[in-house]
Amino acid sequence: MHTQTSPTPDTAADRVPDALELLHNEHKELEALFKLYEFGRDRFLPGRKQELAEILCRALKTHAIMEEEIFYPAIEDRIADALSLVAEARVEQNVLKVLIADIETGMPGSIEYDADVKVLGEYVRHHIADEERSLFTKVREAGFDLSVLGKQLLARKTELINLPDKEFADADVIFGGGLAG
Numbered sequence: 715m716h717t718q719t720s721p722t723p724d725t726a727a728d729r730v731p732d733a734l735e736l737l738h739n740e741h742k743e744l745e746a747l748f749k750l751y752e753f754g755r756d757r758f759l760p761g762r763k764q765e766l767a768e769i770l771c772r773a774l775k776t777h778a779i780m781e782e783e784i785f786y787p788a789i790e791d792r793i794a795d796a797l798s799l800v801a802e803a804r805v806e807q808n809v810l811k812v813l814i815a816d817i818e819t820g821m822p823g824s825i826e827y828d829a830d831v832k833v834l835g836e837y838v839r840h841h842i843a844d845e846e847r848s849l850f851t852k853v854r855e856a857g858f859d860l861s862v863l864g865k866q867l868l869a870r871k872t873e874l875i876n877l878p879d880k881e882f883a884d885a886d887v888i889f890g891g892g893l894a895g
Contacts, residue, residue: 730861730864730865731868732863733860733867734864735860737785737867740773740777741842741846743773744770744842745842747766747773748770750766751763751831752832755828759823760823763822763828763831768818770831774814774838778810779874780871780874781807782804784866784867786800786803786804792856792858793852794852796849799849799852806840810841813833813834817831
């Protein structure tokens with residue numbers, strides 16, 4: 715007797731998360747990086763702190779670029795109150811940019827460096843809470859095709875994380891990279 719096999723369902727590894735899942739997962743990854751830095755604050759040598767801070771800053775920049783290039787423009791004209799919520803998110807990201815610049819030019823191991831990373835973590839946590847509580851809820855209710863938006867975000871993220879450092883800095887127009895000027 716011959717049994718017909720059905721096509722195998724997509725595995726979790728094949729499935730592209732929708733936009734809100736992708737952003738939420740990134741938020742959790744950022745939180746984990748901040749927790750690691752906090753754990754190592756008094757344990758890690760300055761070089762390790764700098765290495766971790768560089769990973770954090772690049773992850774935050776990548777996240778901000780994805781949001782500012784794709785996510786915010788896709789939603790701001792289609793959701794009531796989105797303009798004010800997106801404006802607030804952009805203001806928060808501008809503060810993050812200043813802190814990131816301070817960290818990138820700071821002295822690892824100094825009290826100020828650790829303070830900058832701590833305050834950056836506090837701002838990021840606040841931004842995430844606001845975004846997930848207010849903006850994500852409105853996006854869910856608006857009936858967006860979050861799958862398509864997720865694919866766009868993932869494609870941009872993949873592009874950004876695969877750039878060598880120099881090219882990332884040039885592509886980093888949101889943070890004052892070479893293409894803006």
